[in-house]
Amino acid sequence: MANRYSTSYRMNRIFREDRAALVVPIDHGLVWGRVPALEAPVEVMRRFLPEDITGFMVSTGIVKASEVELARAPAMSRILAIDAFWPTSTPATGTGCLVASVEDAVRMGVDCVKLLLPWNVVDEEKVNYCQRIGTVVSEASKWHIPVMVEPVFLNTPRSPEIIEKELEVARVGYDLGADIIKITFPGPDATAKLCAELDIPVVVAGGPLSGDSASTLRDVKDAIEAGAQGVVVGRKVWQRPPEEAAEVIAEMARITRTSFTRRW
Template identity: 45%
Template sequence: MSMEYRMRRTLPSDRAAIIMPVDHGLIFNRIEGLETPSAPFESWAGSDITGFMMTPGQVKQTEAFFARNPQLTRVLTIDTYYDHTQLDGGGSHSLITTVEEAVRMGVDSVKMLFPWNISRAERAALCNRVGKVVTACDAWDIPLVLEPVLIGAPRTEEVVVEEEKVARIAYDLGAHIIKIAFPGEERTRRLVEELQVPLVIAGGPLSGEPAETVDAVAQTIRAGARGVIVGRNIWQRERTAAEKVMSEIATLTRSVEFAD
């Protein structure tokens, strides 16, 4: 399979992607709404999403399901980070599997965190780690989704500005797709125009009213992002409200097409 094939699987050209992340157990352990790690696939596959972001354990447990639903893409999380509550450089990032193993498992792309509120020594080690993963991804023709983030930090103006800067570092390291927390419509548009690498926007933790989530997605799409990564803002809501939000988001994502 080629890089182009897997990129098109991950980010279709006839719409913006909706990828539902359900990989939170790698960091949060048992989390509300994800008590049974394999449950979201059957539950949400028919809601017009394009795929899931998942763990190695979930990939192994759901092989038959995805064989029956080949239209859904699989983004494999290949790393973890501890402790996500530490903001003083006390965290530790590491890979949990390899790019070669991801290809063997048949997924469409791999995803890594790029946490930047860590020590300078760990930043250098992280960049080295990402560089090796990018090299392996290029060798195996599989895209890397890299997520610049100040993990656990409050969404202050300073944090948003810093994450925008770190997105540039992710670009320079060779990320094929950049995933970033929504920095606002103007900053999203600037990142899309300047980096010219597919950008996807993370939905983040459950917060605000459903209309706020839908409005953020609308701004994301207007700004030219190729997709949204939305999980807890959907599956941690009451089911009827969550289905309504997902329907409205799906309509927005089908309002655009991207050049081949």
């Protein structure tokens, strides 16, 4: 039986038959301002456009500033972050909000919208997020645009307990109607568990720069072999020296082709 996504135009732009998605996120300024090595995000996009990647995660401003570049690279998918949370350093008192609408996303021609699902926030903010995501899912269905949800515990060390809680929040995102779950790599076993439980694509985020390039590549390989349908890796690539970054992204691209099994 064909999966419900098998004929979806935008989902098949994000997820190709022959490889896992390899998305470079450059939307960090939306919540963190001038991130080191991402002070000029469109310049970072131009650096990686010639590489063997499948797309970018972007903000509204980046979409507007890169229309010409992306028109000349129509195979590149774009995932638009449409919400933000401030400040991420104090989630107990922070607030999230939408910064763009689904209609904005459709007008700009992107392939997917992405929302956070912070869970170490006050109950009122959890309610706001669930309502917000539910409303976006409903609106997105009218336009046939996928919704990616990212469960996250803000400004919290990723202990085994937190990783297990992230898996629980991923289920909340699934039940709210997410088409894609994005989660910071929880290890191969937890990734396999999540992919087995949910009948939607799971993509794994790289997180902040840490470790050497070999450990980053090992995590990417483990994630894809565990069933992840893509990786979203930014700081662990573009915060490295340019020559090293080019080598890492090329090896990631190879892994996305050789270690991949399509699950939907």
